[in-house]
Amino acid sequence: MVDLSVEIAGIRMKNPVMVASGTFGFGLEYAQLFDLSRLGAIVTKALTVEPWPGNPPPRIWETPAGLLNAIGLQNPGVEVFADEILPELKKFDIPVIANIAGFTKEEFAELASRLTGTGVSGLEVNISCPNVKAGGMVFGTVPELAAEVVEAVVSSTSLPVIVKLTPNVTDIVAVAKAVVEAGAHALSLINTLLGMAIDIHRKKPVLANVTGGLSGPAIRPVAVRAVWQVSQAVDVPVVGMGGICTGSDALEFILAGATAVAVGSANFYDPLSSVKVVEEIENYCIEHGVESLHELVGAAWKN
């Protein structure tokens, strides 16, 4: 029996595989396809204080081995989530991590305090969404601003706080250190890479929002590099994501230093990919005589 269980900032998971925010809805859409409790954790779509309409369409565009998206945080708001959606999700034996997105530091704090005591297992603080002009990206790209948001969140909740980093910076390690200093219990990375596409027939940007976030296998090497750098620079656990489709992809992140991983865009390619990743990691451990996953975390840089 391989021990696949991990703990991220006090959130105990039976295996290291989560689903990435925004690619799995609130989980319920996939509940009829497989038993959600086979996953390590579910991370919800971003929640805002008020219901948020999101960006006009077109919102997605396929690219080589990936896609651009500019959803713009569409969600029913934290109240509807806490009152109507969370009770449904709690029926599954699985930790639920709420991804929160504020437009101000105060909104982040409000979201954190509203979700405390509702039964969510932790918060993922989205200071890295590239699709909302007024918000996220600004916080995530400046270490001081990122730290202020994290301080506001941590002081408003007793929940474990995972901070989600953007790769769209010159020095991701600087942001990582700043948010850990400010009290983050764990980090998740990476969010999408800022990109765009142009329709050569209409001679206009394809996405109504002009720019969008790139995800999928195309970004995996960027994400592996970010996890490699960040996990060596901080003492908190790292959740790795970016283009994970298979168990081997996930193992790359774990060896680079991730304690857990998240499957995102691959859910679109194969909605069962997250559970297949769990099985493939387990098989790898059996074949390689690994008794506990912890032996592998960061093994690529630990001597």
Add this chain to the structure above:
Amino acid sequence: MSGFYSEVSSQIVEQVSVAPDCYLLTLKAPQVAAAANPGQFVMLRCSTGYDPFLRRPLSIHQVLREQGKIRFLYRVKGKGTAWLSERKPGERVSLLGPLGRGFVYSEKKKKGLLVGAGIGVAPLLFLAEELASLEWQLVTLIGARTASQVLRGDAFSRCGAVKVITEDGSAGERGLLLQLLERELRENDFDVIFGCGPLPVLKGIQEFSRRFGIPAQIALEERMACGVGACLGCVCQARDRTYLRVCREGPVFAADEVILDG
């Protein structure tokens, strides 16, 4: 209603070219055949690797229930549909479905007008066959650029009357589908209009539905990633300006429910 869907590896039974760049694909998929309603679609993986990465939405064109088979009618647009058109009987494709909310109709015998432009007839044949079995009286209007793009006319004619119009007059009348639609609505009574086609045709249906006071249901298209309501990538605008997911609240909408842009 979004009922039960599944992910299945499904065997190709037959693939025939029915017009330049247009194919009729028959798959063995008993679960999907049993669960599908007219207007629903599937997400088909159109690659063996990650290019194309996203599955392609295709409407369920016909269901052969007792044989456990489903059919698709599709036009080759780009690399996904080109890949699909090269698949041979015996090969397997991965599909997710049936998905979305299809056409809504009562079981009573009524008078229905079906309006399909080009490849837009795809979701309508399944509907026509279901309605015909419920003893509806049907008229199907098929519009296309030219004769070779008039698809499946014979199959529709087994379900009711068929009227064809082409832009170059090479089949049926010469003119535009919306002209034919307007005349049909002026001359005959219908309880409901069902339509599918490019945006200008859908807008025309919306407009005539309002003008003639006949409810219409239209099948929309939007770029999709997940197909099951999870990613919020495929939205259209509702009349109250909120966004609806084409894959979940649609792809079929009441014509007065949505705002059509462009």
